[in-house]
Amino acid sequence: MTADPLLAVRGLTKTYYGLTAVDDLTFAVAAGTIVGLIGPNGSGKSTTIDCISGFQRPDVGRWFLRGTELTGRPAHAHARAGVARTFQTVRAYETLTLLDNLRLAVQEHDGVTWWQSLARSVSWRDAEAEATARAHELLGVVGLTNYAGAPAEILSYGQRKLLTIAASMMARPALVVLDEPVAGVNPTMIRRVEEVIRRVNAEGVTLLIVEHNVDFIMRLCGHVIVLDAGKKLAEGEPAEVRGDPRVLAAYLGRGRASREAARRD
Ligand SMILES: Nc1ncnc2c1ncn2[C@@H]1O[C@H](COP(=O)(O)OP(=O)(O)O)[C@@H](O)[C@H]1O
Ligand SMILES: [Mg+2]
Numbered sequence: 001m002t003a004d005p006l007l008a009v010r011g012l013t014k015t016y017y018g019l020t021a022v023d024d025l026t027f028a029v030a031a032g033t034i035v036g037l038i039g040p041n042g043s044g045k046s047t048t049i050d051c052i053s054g055f056q057r058p059d060v061g062r063w064f065l066r067g068t069e070l071t072g073r074p075a076h077a078h079a080r081a082g083v084a085r086t087f088q089t090v091r092a093y094e095t096l097t098l099l100d101n102l103r104l105a106v107q108e109h110d111g112v113t114w115w116q117s118l119a120r121s122v123s124w125r126d127a128e129a130e131a132t133a134r135a136h137e138l139l140g141v142v143g144l145t146n147y148a149g150a151p152a153e154i155l156s157y158g159q160r161k162l163l164t165i166a167a168s169m170m171a172r173p174a175l176v177v178l179d180e181p182v183a184g185v186n187p188t189m190i191r192r193v194e195e196v197i198r199r200v201n202a203e204g205v206t207l208l209i210v211e212h213n214v215d216f217i218m219r220l221c222g223h224v225i226v227l228d229a230g231k232k233l234a235e236g237e238p239a240e241v242r243g244d245p246r247v248l249a250a251y252l253g254r255g256r257a258s259r260e261a262a263r264r265d
Pocket of ligand 1: 048
């Protein structure tokens with residue numbers, strides 16, 4: 001990691017009714033990288049990104065984007081500072097067109113509704129034209145141009161995931177945080193999502209990706225952080241992390257991993 005990361009998280013702790021979901025977690029995301037956050041179910045991945053995008057309030061911890069503290073700020077303040085995200089459950093306006101779904105996304109990111117913004121802005125036509133151009137560009141990136149005028153409800157599950165990634169990109173964020181972008185997505189579409197993430201990254205966007213699909217993360221990420229029971233178990237390059245006996249233990253069960261570790265000694 002560089003000395004001056006895009007995102008720096010220090011000592012993040014979040015408890016739910018006495019259960020420690022995230023436990024004194026410190027990590028950094030370097031600008032321009034794709035970082036993977038993996039770990040078994042319930043290890044605190046979603047809670048971590050909920051906190052650092054302003055959707056949950058941690059008990060302890062501080063975080064900074066390009067050195068600016070965002071600790072305790074609401075979600076829209078994070079969005080305005082340049083943090084965008086998607087959710088594990090796909091959220092789309094079913095009856096609205098893909099184009100309108102994207103145009104609404106940029107308004108939500110500003111923390112005001114579409115209509116509030118229209119009423120307030122003197123040059124709303126310009127703002128709308130800009131949003132429309134960006135939406136078309138992003139539909140091209142995710143390969144959904146043909147469906148621009150179709151309602152979101154006609155999309156397959158994988159296509160919806162692509163739409164939410166496009167939506168997260170509308171406000172030209174510095175950091176995009178994706179929660180399980182390929183969960184439940186078929187192998188062909190997984191490749192498509194992977195391609196889209198690489199394209200987005202090539203445009204200079206930094207990505208933090210939470211995923212259950214370890215192979216996907218290992219192919220895509222230069223740096224991987226492994227959580228177990230809310231704590232950082234390991235981090236490093238994919239090859240390093242993959243061979244770590246503690247990681248094997250978390251994923252495969254203690255018995256098998258200790259046998260693996262014994263074999264290495
Ligand atoms: N809103 C919540 N209320 C109570 N417990 C929660 C809530 N969200 C998550 N948890 C608990 O916190 C732990 C971590 O959950 P989560 O961050 O969703 O893990 P992951 O995303 O790695 O599967 C789990 O034990 C989960 O049951
Ligand atoms: Mg989760």
